[in-house]
Amino acid sequence: MDLMDKLTILADGAKYDAACTSSGADRPGGGGLGSTIAAGCCHSFSADGRCVSLLKVLMSNNCIYDCKYCVNRSSNDIARTSFTPEELAELTIEFYRRNYIEGLFLSSGVLRNPDYTMEQMIRALEIIRYKYDFWGYIHAKTIPGASPDLIWRLGLVADRLSVNIELPSEDSLSRLAPAKTRKAILRPMAQIAAGRQQNTRELAHYKHAPTFAGAGQATQMIIGASPESDYSILRLAEGLYGRYELKRVFYSAYIPVVEDSLLPSVETKPPLLREHRLYQADFLLRQYRFVADEILSEEAPNFNPYLDPKCNWAIHNMHLFPVDVNTASQATLLRVPGIGPLSAKRIVAARKTGRLGMPELKKIGVVLKRAQYFITTADNPTGLHTGREATVRALIDPGVYSAGMEQLSLFGPPGMGLPALPGPGDVATVAQAAEEVVACLAKAM
Amino acid sequence: MPGKSDVMPCGRRTYCGRANCRHTAHCRKLEAQQEQAAAKSGADVHGPAQGRAPRPRPAPSPKKPLARPADVVYLYDGSLPGFYCCVYESVYSHELPLAIWPEDDAPPTLFRQKLIATEQDKAERVRASVPKKISAAALELVETVYLSCLAEKEIAMLRFLLLGYQRGRPVMQMLGHADVAPMLAAQKHLGGxxxxxxxxxRFSDYDGVLGATISPKNFILPFIASHFVSRYAQEDFLIYDKTHKAALIYEQGRQRIVPMEGIVFPKASEAEEAYRAMWKQFYNTISIEARENPRCRMTHMPKRYWENMLEVQDLL
Structure with a gap:
């Protein structure tokens, strides 16, 4: 089998991994080949709109495990192959020289046993790092069940490590991935977190101490293959950020690849809107200083399909609005729908030289489409006095009627007495449904 | 030990006497008040600052604009020093021209035209004044916008500088001002x-030398040079900018940007073709059909870049 075929098979097996970020490591070139930028760098965008930053491949798709949701499960009838460490190293370097990629994202099926797989991966990465003197980005996925010293060695050659949490609960894990246990997943996660803390201290004392997973760790879970509520997923993510200091949690809408009685049928569309809402909420946790309990609760455990989580929070907390852009703190501004970290920072900087009105806000780049209903400005000291319905109509996510014709959550309606999403193609229903939603949300305000 | 005589009028213990001491202005005001009171009562309360004549403060400058709109068009040679000479001319003849155009591609006009000669010493004076009277960031902004594709960028730069000379450092915070916002937007566009x-x-390997073509709207070669130089320190490479007819050349550890009318790359070798094919194959494989979203792709990767990108060239 030639390299082209191997690349095709092993890239195809890796494409369902959500992450392709190259951020978190800031390492200017050191004389060898390559460098990294803290913000990361996208080199291309695939037809599904996802960033292609790293050469995302599997070391091998020859897996001994039989996880029900996975395209590489041992019982699936597909072509199997593996890269040799040398092949993979050369391919990575040649792609990198041509500026196709920012680095390598290496994952693998479990070949023979976890430790053997990890050794193969480490060999490939060591060739890249030491033989080719490569300074670019490497993201490696640890294999569940591998021994701690191999994880340590992997962290010395990779910038970012990740351990896939796979499914949001222990129960789902035991049903769909019987060979993996929650404990076996969390143990390396804890080891990486502790290793990084220790490494930070070492680096403070010894400048040339080897860096262990400098760009931190991430994880990924599959959404929509198992019955957890959005609330429990978000709580889980919050816990992971707090406990293991993860840089990112990725959510991957389940795409049916194999038929199984335990899984949604193959015709099910991937819950893309739900995934989108989870990412929005995830940003609220990481960059907007929200906590999970503000976004969702036991009583309303699923996302509102019509509103993004921040708008949804805002219309249920109207007593906190409007806020005055000329006096409100940066943290308060961050809670206004439509104002993000950059806009908040700019507002705080710009108001030092004069009071801000709507035209000034527009000029400094604040998007007012949603924000205008929640702020007061110099030229509008009492805020907009539109009715509740007009406010809600402006906040509704337009994506919900185009891309979002899908079942948001497998188990349960959106809640709050909202109508279910209309079926695709039925324009009359859509317009009617939109009016119903507006009335319903306005009442909730 | 500071004696009682060292106490400043404002109550501070020591009198540093430095011109930029933030207490000095306050002290002078108090001193003046005390002197006035003393002149009235005939007693001398001139304690600590004896012998230190208060410096005459410059009269607050009236906020009238430095230059008035005039029906004149400046033509310059298109260089950055040439632009600085236009600023010099504008300030010293108190006129804000209607437009500043490079003389080579100036459209015909009925307005009075003024050909501004480039003089190095004038340009140097103007350039040096920017960090002194405004800030270093303002100089960086002006020189960045000079390389941007902003329409009528010269007049925008001049308006910004005139405002900056008047307002000083805070001009960089006036994000919403009509003379500042377009400059920041142009800088952001270029940075993006x-x-x-x-x-x-996308580089191709031509017998050990890497070559690439780009066609950006802004002249971004000076901004991407350091990134590629540090990334490919051991390689030799060339990036040709088709829009601005210039090339970034890095060979044997030295980089330079040179004007270049055109370039013809040699035919790709077999190995090069093989890697190109593998990259295209990887690109096509990595996409998930169930999530296809061409609009999203175009948002992140606008079509005007596609002509130079191997994996999407064929889709155009």
Missing amino acids: EAHLLLGFV
């Missing part, structure tokens, strides 16, 4: 394009 190009450049 430079960042995208870091990823979108």
Whole structure:
């Protein structure tokens, strides 16, 4: 089998991994080949709109495990192959020289046993790092069940490590991935977190101490293959950020690849809107200083399909609005729908030289489409006095009627007495449904 | 030990006497008040600052504009020093021209035209005044916008500088001002394009030398140079900017940007073709059909970059 075929098979097996970020490591070139930028760098965008930053491949798709949701499960009838460490190293370097990629994202099926797989991966990465003197980005996925010293060695050659949490609960894990246990997943996660803390201290004392997973760790879970509520997923993510200091949690809408009685049928569309809402909420946790309990609760455990989580929070907390852009703190501004970290920072900087009105806000780049209903400005000291319905109509996510014709959550309606999403193609229903939603949300305000 | 005589009028213990001491202005005001009171009562309360004549403060400058709109068009040679000479001319003849155009591609006009000669010493004076009277960031902004694709950028730069000379350092905070916002927007546009190009450049290996073509709207070569130089320190490479007819050349550890009318790359070798094919194959494989979203792709990777990108060239 030639390299082209191997690349095709092993890239195809890796494409369902959500992450392709190259951020978190800031390492200017050191004389060898390559460098990294803290913000990361996208080199291309695939037809599904996802960033292609790293050469995302599997070391091998020859897996001994039989996880029900996975395209590489041992019982699936597909072509199997593996890269040799040398092949993979050369391919990575040649792609990198041509500026196709920012680095390598290496994952693998479990070949023979976890430790053997990890050794193969480490060999490939060591060739890249030491033989080719490569300074670019490497993201490696640890294999569940591998021994701690191999994880340590992997962290010395990779910038970012990740351990896939796979499914949001222990129960789902035991049903769909019987060979993996929650404990076996969390143990390396804890080891990486502790290793990084220790490494930070070492680096403070010894400048040339080897860096262990400098760009931190991430994880990924599959959404929509198992019955957890959005609330429990978000709580889980919050816990992971707090406990293991993860840089990112990725959510991957389940795409049916194999038929199984335990899984949604193959015709099910991937819950893309739900995934989108989870990412929005995830940003609220990481960059907007929200906590999970503000976004969702036991009583309303699923996302509102019509509103993004921040708008949804805002219309249920109207007593906190409007806020005055000329006096409100940066943290308060961050809670206004439509104002993000950059806009908040700019507002705080710009108001030092004069009071801000709507035209000034527009000029400094604040998007007012949603924000205008929640702020007061110099030229509008009492805020907009539109009715509740007009406010809600402006906040509704337009994506919900185009891309979002899908079942948001497998188990349960959106809640709050909202109508279910209309079926695709039925324009009359859509317009009617939109009016119903507006009335319903306005009442909730 | 500071004696009682060292106490300043405002109550501070020591009198540093430095011109930029933030207490000095306050002290002078108090001193003046005390002197006035003393002149009235005939007693001398001139304690600590004896012998230190208060410096005459410059009269507050009236906020009238430095230059008045005039029906004149400046023509210059298109260089950055040439632009600085236009600023010099504008300030010293108190006129804000209607437009500043490079003389080579100036459209015909009925307005009075003034050909501004480039003089190095004038340009140097203007350039040096920017960090002194405004800030270093303002100089960086002006020189960045000079390389941007902003329409009528010269007049925007002049308006910004005139405002800056009047307002000083805070002008960089006036994000919403009509003379500042377009400058910041142009800088952001250039910065954004430079960042995208870091990823979108596609090199081919021509017998050990890497070559690439780009066609950006802004002249971003100076902004991406350091990134590629540090990334490919051991390689020799060339990036040709088709729009601005210039090339970034890095060979044997030295980089330079040179004007270049055109370039013809040699035919790709067999190995090169093989890697190109593998990259295309990887690109096509990595996409998930169930999530296809061409609009999203175009948002992140606008079509105008596609002509130089191997994997999407064929889709155009």
